[in-house]
Structures are given as structure tokens and as C-alpha cells.
Amino acid sequence: MNNRAIARLLQTPAVLLLLVWMLVPLGLTLYFSFLRYVLNSLRKPEWTVPQLSNWRGFGNYEYVLYKSKDFWFAIQNSLFIVGSILVITVVLGLAIAVLVNRSFPGRGIVRVLLISPFFVMPAVNAVLWINMILDPVLGLNGLAVEGINHMVAGLKDFPLLGHFFSLWPELEPISFRATQTSAYAVIMMVAWQWTPFAVLIFMTSLQSEDQQQKEAALLDGASAWSQFIYLTIPHLARPIAIVVMIQSIFHLSLYAEIEIVSRGNGNKNLPYLIGEFTSNNIGAASATGIFAVILANIVAIFLLRMVGKNLVD
Amino acid sequence: MASLTLRNVRKRYEAAEVIHGVDLDIEDGEFVVFVGPSGCGKSTLLRMIAGLEEISDGSISIGETEVNEVAASKRGVAMVFQTYALYPHMTVYKNMAFGLKQAKTPADEIDRRVRAAADILQITDYLDRSPRHLSGGQRQRVAIGRAIVRDPKVFLFDEPLSNLDAALRVQTRLEIARLHERLKTTMIYVTHDQVEAMTLADKIVVLRDGVIEQVGSPIALYEKPQNAFVAQFIGSPKMNFFAASDLSKKASKILKTDLTDDMQIGLRPEHMQVCKAADAVVTGTLELVENLGEVALVHLITDTGASFIAKTEKPPKEAKGEAISFTILPELAHYFDKTSGHRIES
Numbered sequence: 283m284n285n286r287a288i289a290r291l292l293q294t295p296a297v298l299l300l301l302v303w304m305l306v307p308l309g310l311t312l313y314f315s316f317l318r319y320v321l322n323s324l325r326k327p328e329w330t331v332p333q334l335s336n337w338r339g340f341g342n343y344e345y346v347l348y349k350s351k352d353f354w355f356a357i358q359n360s361l362f363i364v365g366s367i368l369v370i371t372v373v374l375g376l377a378i379a380v381l382v383n384r385s386f387p388g389r390g391i392v393r394v395l396l397i398s399p400f401f402v403m404p405a406v407n408a409v410l411w412i413n414m415i416l417d418p419v420l421g422l423n424g425l426a427v428e429g430i431n432h433m434v435a436g437l438k439d440f441p442l443l444g445h446f447f448s449l450w451p452e453l454e455p456i457s458f459r460a461t462q463t464s465a466y467a468v469i470m471m472v473a474w475q476w477t478p479f480a481v482l483i484f485m486t487s488l489q490s491e492d493q494q495q496k497e498a499a500l501l502d503g504a505s506a507w508s509q510f511i512y513l514t515i516p517h518l519a520r521p522i523a524i525v526v527m528i529q530s531i532f533h534l535s536l537y538a539e540i541e542i543v544s545r546g547n548g549n550k551n552l553p554y555l556i557g558e559f560t561s562n563n564i565g566a567a568s569a570t571g572i573f574a575v576i577l578a579n580i581v582a583i584f585l586l587r588m589v590g591k592n593l594v595d
Numbered sequence: 596m597a598s599l600t601l602r603n604v605r606k607r608y609e610a611a612e613v614i615h616g617v618d619l620d621i622e623d624g625e626f627v628v629f630v631g632p633s634g635c636g637k638s639t640l641l642r643m644i645a646g647l648e649e650i651s652d653g654s655i656s657i658g659e660t661e662v663n664e665v666a667a668s669k670r671g672v673a674m675v676f677q678t679y680a681l682y683p684h685m686t687v688y689k690n691m692a693f694g695l696k697q698a699k700t701p702a703d704e705i706d707r708r709v710r711a712a713a714d715i716l717q718i719t720d721y722l723d724r725s726p727r728h729l730s731g732g733q734r735q736r737v738a739i740g741r742a743i744v745r746d747p748k749v750f751l752f753d754e755p756l757s758n759l760d761a762a763l764r765v766q767t768r769l770e771i772a773r774l775h776e777r778l779k780t781t782m783i784y785v786t787h788d789q790v791e792a793m794t795l796a797d798k799i800v801v802l803r804d805g806v807i808e809q810v811g812s813p814i815a816l817y818e819k820p821q822n823a824f825v826a827q828f829i830g831s832p833k834m835n836f837f838a839a840s841d842l843s844k845k846a847s848k849i850l851k852t853d854l855t856d857d858m859q860i861g862l863r864p865e866h867m868q869v870c871k872a873a874d875a876v877v878t879g880t881l882e883l884v885e886n887l888g889e890v891a892l893v894h895l896i897t898d899t900g901a902s903f904i905a906k907t908e909k910p911p912k913e914a915k916g917e918a919i920s921f922t923i924l925p926e927l928a929h930y931f932d933k934t935s936g937h938r939i940e941s
């Protein structure tokens with residue numbers, strides 16, 4: 283045996299393990315997605331056992347695509363949530379990174395504090411936000427609105443100006459568990475948690491920026507804004523691509539936040555939809571899972587292209 | 596084009612003062628070179644003129660206007676950095692056009708000026724390339740081109756050739772000389788290479804530890820260094836220094852000067868001539884010969900332990916350990932005060 287063959291042989295167990303690890307679940311999911319398979323059914327008890335006689339062909343896929351009302355909404359909503367989080371974290375991350383990149387007293391402490399949201403567990407993060415900040419009665423949201431209303435009410439008794447304030451409407455706190463708003467709540471809390479990640483990556487990259495280039499730009503008459511646009515942003519292209527890629531992978535599979543905020547009310551993504559199907563209809567859940575794999579691959583190919591191009595340059 | 600005036604310019608970083616009151620007049624169109632050992636404040640002074648460092652004290656004027664409070668971009672200066680500092684994400688063309696674009700120059704005017712500059716520097720073929728795909732010498736030219744298009748009143752160069760290999764350095768040095776010939780703009784050039792200083796400068800400014808040691812034309816610095824530091828800094832190999840006791844008994848007579856013990860006698864290696872022992876100003880034991888082909892550098896040591904170098908046309912016939920005697924024309928000897936280092940006119 284030559285060296286190559288030995289190397290191959292030695293790699294085999296690890297490769298096999300990985301293959302089994304990935305292929306078995308994928309294979310089972312694929313298999314279940316073609317079966318009628320539910321966890322319990324009084325009418326058709328035979329459907330509760332996964333067996334070939336329950337073969338349904340593409341029936342589960344058809345059901346998910348055309349009959350279940352949430353599939354297209356979940357895809358749309360997934361992309362909306364991920365896209366919004368990406369825009370917010372990248373923009374905020376850039377702004378904060380540039381801000382704390384200058385030297386000022388207490389910079390070390392500020393940096394540590396800035397990173398800390400990233401160490402909060404996602405479920406804890408969601409509970410904190412929805413109860414302590416966004417709650418329309420007990421949270422900061424409710425308290426702030428109440429405070430403003432109170433102040434406006436007090437000002438109404440003011441001579442002259444009082445009339446002006448009496449025209450103001452009474453403000454209502456927004457309920458973030460509602461159908462229309464629950465997605466925004468999730469976007470806010472996840473963006474809060476992941477902005478530090480972006481800041482961290484951008485900050486390290488900013489430190490390697492060439493100062494003489496900036497001085498050259500200064501002599502060329504470039505304003506701070508021009509320097510940012512023409513030098514800093516191109517310099518950060520690669521870290522931005524990395525932040526976008528890593529976050530897309532993580533946020534396509536958001537679950538805890540959605541569950542805690544509204545239990546999927548008005549706000550679902552594919553993993554959450556799968557979770558809902560799993561409570562009974564394993565066949566439909568599996569079909570949705572296959573769709574999720576396809577979506578993830580589309581996004582991944584798209585992102586890899588983008589990052590790959592950046593890395594080649 | 597403009598003259599430049601520095602009056603009592605100082606630079607302090609926190610407590611430490613690194614430029615201690617510099618006075619300097621630079622005339623319109625002059626090519627001035629700052630030389631000095633590493634850390635003497637050349638770059639700091641240049642950056643203060645450019646507006647990249649604040650002026651702690653004193654004043655800098657370009658033309659008639661004091662520029663202490665004028666923003667870097669409004670001073671009409673252009674700088675070429677040691678690391679080139681090209682914008683890596685722009686093509687050569689865009690690099691050169693960037694400053695004009697920021698100044699909202701019309702597009703056809705930009706195009707005309709960029710192409711004119713590219714033509715002078717022979718980089719027209721690379722205009723669409725990214726700086727990454729250029730050699731060091733080409734990048735250096737782009738950096739110079741970027742300075743030219745802005746049509747500045749003063750050019751500043753901070754060790755522009757130090758990243759180039761020896762052959763390219765000689766070539767680029769010539770090109771910079773030609774450029775000055777052509778543009779006739781005031782140029783200030785920082786280097787610690789004295790060959791660059793001697794060949795390029797109309798006027799050399801020798802700095803040491805944030806103080807000007809001497810200002811003058813290259814030849815004036817070579818022929819009449821005002822102190823021991825300048826004498827040793829200009830010229831290669833550097834000037835030999837002797838105490839009176841190192842020289843022969845007859846030295847006073849040959850040099851037509853009363854040699855005293857509080858005096859340093861400076862003799863340049865290239866001025867020393869081999870002679871008979873009876874006529875010697877100084878005699879040394881041969882230690883080592885470096886034969887450079889066109890000349891030989893002969894390292895010697897006197898009986899009193901002073902080592903010195905002589906530059907001779909041919910390697911000496913003497914073997915290692917044998918004595919060689921040297922004399923020198925009296926007008927070529929330099930004398931400095933031993934304690935203050937100031938020149939003593941003989």
C-alpha cells in the first residue's frame with residue numbers, strides 16, 4: 283500500500299461517521315416526506331406507523347405547497363426577518379465600530395460592555411426583551427408611553443400653550459405580541475444580540491486599516507464621509523461578507539425567539555412551521571424540512587459566491 | 596509655486612519635545628532635502644508642513660500666508676509617502692483622479708490632467724490596473740502622479756525611494772530630478788541617504804535631535820561643514836577625526852595650522868594621499884583593504900590607536916601590519932573644537 287492509500291484508510295472512519303451523521307437523518311426525512319405518517323389518528327391507525335404501504339408520493343409536498351396556508355408566508359417571513367436583521371446589524375455594527383475605534387478614556391470597558399449582549403442565551407434574550415422592554419404594560423415600552431401621556435396631560439393645564447397640548451392624541455403602547463408586530467419584536471431582539479458580533483469583526487478589521495492612506499485622502503481633500511465611503515467600506519468588504527454569511531446561516535433557523543414572543547402568531551419561519559407540523563403530521567413536517575434544505579442551499583450558494591468573490595480579490 | 600517660511604517651529608508630544616525651534620527659509624522653486632539620522636524629526640517636520648501634525652509652537656507660512664490653522668487639503672501641498680499609500684480599491688486612474696474629484700473638478704478637466712501626468716511618468720499603460728498588480732517602482736510613479744495632478748504649490752516626499760531596490764532607486768532619483776527640472780515647483784524631500792541628498796538638492800538641511808545643524812548647498816556642506824556632526828554625516832566613507840597627538844610632529848607645519856589638544860582634525864578619506872614617511876601628516880598600520888574595483892578603501896590604525904580610512908585609486912602594495920604614511924593638502928583639512936564641535940576657521 284502506498285502512502286495515499288494508508289491516509290485514505292485512516293480517514294475512512296471519520297468520513298464514514300460524518301456521512302452517517304448527515305445522510306441518515308437526511309435519508310429518513312426524505313423517506314418520511316413521501317409517506318402518510320402522523321403521530322396519532324383515530325380514523326386511520328395504520329398511518330401512525332412509518333411503512334411503505336403508506337406511500338403518498340408527492341402528496342405531502344402538494345399539501346405543504348398548496349393546502350397549508352402558512353408555507354409561503356413562512357418563507358417570505360424568514361427572508362424578511364433575516365434580511366432586516368442583516369441590514370440593521372451591519373449598519374449599526376459599522377457605525378459603532380467606527381465610533382469606538384477612536385481612542386477615548388474608558389475605551390476598554392466600553393468595548394467589553396459592547397460585546398456582552400452576544401453572551402446572553404437566545405431564549406433569555408427573548409424573555410428579557412418581550413417582558414421587560416417591549417411589554418405594553420410592565421415593560422419600558424409601556425412605562426415610557428405612560429410617562430409621555432402623563433406629561434402631556436399635565437401640560438394641558440398650562441396657560442396658553444395648554445390648548446396646543448390638548449390637541450395631542452393619547453398615545454397607545456404597541457403590543458409586540460400581536461400578529462402585525464411580533465416579527466418586529468424578533469428582529470429587534472436578535473439585532474440587539476448580534477450587533478456586537480458585527481462590531482467585534484469590524485473593529486478588528488478597522489485596526490488593520492492603513493493610516494497613511496487616510497492621510498493621503500486627507501491631503502486629497504476627502505471629507506471624513508468620503509474617506510469612510512471610498513476607503514473604509516472597501517477595506518471592510520470582506521468582514522461585511524463574513525458577517526452576512528454567518529448571520530444568514532444562524533438566523534434562517536431562528537426558533538426560541540419566535541416561540542417566546544408570540545408562539546408563531548403572525549410570525550413563522552420554516553423551522554417554526556416544521557415544529558408545528560411535528561406536533562402531529564410528520565410527513566408534512568419532513569416535506570417542509572426538505573424545502574428548508576433547498577432554501578438554505580440556495581442562500582448558501584448565493585452567499586458563497588459573494589464571499590468567495592471577496593476572498594479571491 | 597510658493598516659498599516657505601518656518602519660524603521657531605516646535606513640536607511636542609505630551610511632555611516630550613521632538614522639534615526644538617526650527618527656523619528655515621525655502622525659496623520658490625527650490626529643491627530642499629532634509630537629512631539626518633533616524634528619529635531626528637525629519638518626518639515630523641514634513642508632516643507639520645503638510646498639515647498632518649499640529650504645530651505646537653511657532654509658525655509655518657506658504658507664500659505670504661501663515662498656514663498654522665489652514666486644513667491640510669487647503670494648503671496646496673501634495674505628499675508622496677514612503678509606503679506609497681495608494682488607494683488599494685481604486686484603479687491607477689481613479690487613484691490619480693480622486694483628489695480632483697473631491698474638489699469637484701469637471702470630468703474632462705480631470706481626464707486631461709490625469710492623462711498629462713500619466714504621460715510625464717510613463718504610466719499611461721497601467722491606468723486601468725489596480726495598484727496591487729503593479730511593481731514597486733510603478734506604484735511609486737503612481738504616487739508621484741497622484742501628487743502631480745493636483746498641481747500643488749509644494750511637493751513633499753517622505754523617503755520615497757527607500758522601498759525600491761538599488762538600481763531602481765538610481766533611476767527614480769533621476770526621474771525626480773527631471774521632474775523638478777520640468778515643473779520647477781518647490782519640493783521638500785526627506786531622506787537619510789546622503790547620496791540622494793547630494794545629487795538632488797539645491798539646499799540641504801541637516802537635522803539632529805530636532806535641531807537644524809546646518810543649511811546650505813551640497814557643496815557648501817561638503818567643503819565647509821559647520822560642525823563635527825555635519826562633517827561626519829556628509830561624505831562617504833565618513834570623515835576621519837584625529838586628535839593633534841595622533842598626527843606626526845611635522846603635521847602643524849604641513850597643514851600650516853597650529854594644532855592644539857582641544858582641537859579635532861578632520862581629514863576626508865578621499866583627500867588623503869600616500870607619501871614618504873618623512874612628509875607624513877599621519878601614519879597608520881594597515882589593517883584591512885576593501886577593494887571596490889574603481890577605488891580601494893584602506894583601513895588603518897595609528898600608533899596612538901585612532902583608526903581611519905583612506906580612499907586610494909589602487910590597493911596599496913604594503914601587506915597587513917605594515918605602515919603607510921599619508922599627507923593632505925592644507926586647504927582640505929578641517930578643524931573642530933573638541934568640546935563644542937564647532938568649526939574652527941584656520
Ligand SMILES: Nc1ncnc2c1ncn2[C@@H]1O[C@H](COP(=O)(O)OP(=O)(O)OP(=O)(O)O)[C@@H](O)[C@H]1O
Pocket residue numbers: 608613631632633634635636637638639640787
Ligand atoms: N506620535 C508620537 N508620539 C510621541 N513621539 C513621537 C510620535 N511620533 C514621532 N515621535 C518621536 O519624534 C521623533 C521624530 O520622529 P520622526 O518620525 O520625525 O523621525 P524621522 O527623522 O522621520 O526618522 P526616520 O528616518 O526613522 O523616519 C522620534 O524620536 C519619535 O520617537
Ligand SMILES: [Mg+2]
Pocket residue numbers: 637638639
Ligand atoms: Mg521618517
